[in-house]
Amino acid sequence: MSRVEGAATDVVDATRASSSPSDQHSPTAPHAPEGPRPMYSLTDVVKTYSQKKKTVTALAGVTLEIPAGQMVAIQGPTGGGKSTLLQMLGALDRPTSGTVRLGETDLSGAGDHALAAARGREIGFVFQGFNLIPTLTAAENVETAFADGSVPRDERRRRAAAALASVGLAERADHLPVELSGGQQQRVAIARALVKEPTVLLADEPTGSLDEATRDEIMDLLEGVWRERGLTLVVVTHDSAVARRAERRLRLEGGRVTEI
Ligand SMILES: Nc1ncnc2c1ncn2[C@@H]1O[C@H](COP(=O)(O)OP(=O)(O)O)[C@@H](O)[C@H]1O
Ligand SMILES: [Mg+2]
Secondary structure, eight states, rough: OOOOOOOOOOOOHHHHHHSSHHHHHHHTTTTTOOOOOOOEEEEEEEEEEEEETTTEEEEEEEEEEEETOEEEEEEOOOSSHHHHHHHHHHTSOOSEEEEEEEEEEEEEGGOHHHHHHHHHHHEEEETTTTOOOOOOOOHHHHHHTTTSSOOOOHHHHHHHHHHHHHHHHHGGGTTOGGOHHHHHHHHHHHHHHHTTTEEEEEEESSSTTOOOOHHHHHHHHHHHHHHTTTTTTEEOEEEEEEEESSSEEEEETEEEEEEE
């Protein structure tokens, strides 16, 4: 699934010449820059957290490029900085220093509004704990992705139903989370993450709460949507069986990243 299209050229200039983000992310865009187009470019990313008088360094200088369309696994010990890195990639937070670029957008220099816009346009999230709202049905949970009100109600309903069908849960649209198995709940969360058709899917321990058979089903689903949609997929995992499915494996320990 590599998007290497030829010899490397000046990707930065070619990126600037692109007229819109959708052109830039489309593998079939006319005059697409040659070579792998970076979805993410991180340079010297440092993230520290201050707690009372202590400062914790979660990311200690991460420099990393992730080409569009790649499937990457991130492994490493608890406290190694994996979730913090995913928050940077997900435009949920800004680094203390260094730069994070998503396509043409500099997330590190962006204001809250621009970060929220980038999230809404480009990024889907999946978490270990599913993060569904317990009082809403599966379909209503998927529809929460449209909470900004930009999409009319009928279209929201139609798209939520289609997203649930695409994860094999058409029959469960009216069920509450408590009426669904863990694997089914994670499918709802994946439908919610995909319903706005993001270019990037970020998953933080997506199979961490599931048994092995369900883990494999969920990974089959994630890998399937990655292939079909040409997403950039970043999966944080403790589980080597999950990580082995990725095209590229990174290890994050002590806030520093290495290739495996
Ligand atoms: N919001 C926060 N406030 C203070 N410290 C934090 C916060 N988030 C993470 N940390 C610290 O940053 C380090 C990296 O955490 P994290 O990115 O969650 O690691 P991982 O996901 O690999 O377990 C840890 O030492 C953690 O305690
Ligand atoms: Mg974590």
